[in-house]
Amino acid sequence: LIQEPHVTQYKVRGLSLKNYDLIYTFTEGITPRTCVLVHRKWGATPTTWNNNKDITSVMVSTKRRDGSMQRTVFTSVYCAGDRITPVPYALEELTAWCQTNQHEIVIGADTNAHSTTWGERYTDGPGLETGQYQ
Template sequence: MADNMEIAQVNLHHAAAASAVISSRFTAEKLGTLLIQEPWVYRGEVQGLKTEVNKVIWHLSSERPRTCIVVRSNIDFFCISEFLTQDLVAVQARDTEGKDFVLASAYFPGETATAPPEAVERLVEHCRLHKLPLIIGCDANAHHTEWGSSDCNVRVSILPKISSTGKPSYVGAL
């Protein structure tokens, strides 16, 4: 059973230095889980996040995974393989009270016209059917001038859609 279930979300923008910083914070702050988008990848492998106190989960057969989850080794979890893609990683974990919940790290490709991706919609439905709380950390590629972007895009409207379909939670970025 995990002593610490703190969860953080971050987009690393494929940077080795950002990976080193978040890995150091994960260890120093004794975080439980990291939901990561755009990890540093070299030769099809997520780099810079593995330590002796954690496990890193990503879609191993993807040449360029755009998401991964880092889980502290003392947390009871398993990967939900039907929701394991280049752009989505989901794990089912157990909290300190013995209750199961689902953690997901998702990347919504900016080049696609629709969002959220079908795999995320299926994950939300899976959690609703099995009455599992869902925590999603994602890069939705949504832009809005109120967030400091230079423009607005239609992606802004997808966040209420996800939050109204099964009550997932959102994790703030570091």
């Protein structure tokens, strides 16, 4: 789960590894700020319905010990320091979707937030908002 990857000409560069897929949203003229690098053995599927330059998600299905399937969504999120809302709407929408569908979610994020919960000297507005995702 990568935030602020190296980008040249609107494409993520420097993360080409054998047997790995690099997943991000490519849009001409828009610099992606998140991506997911995942081994092909996991069969990750992008959740394209909510991916954009600041959020990239993939779903991985694994078999539980009882034989049932568990779906887990892995999400890379970037929150700009000058954003208006502390948590992107796309992340709120994704977490609600995961709860509704009983999918686990793992979030890796650069929130540009401060909170005493994770060792900062003070808590700011974005820190209060992102604290709900612990």
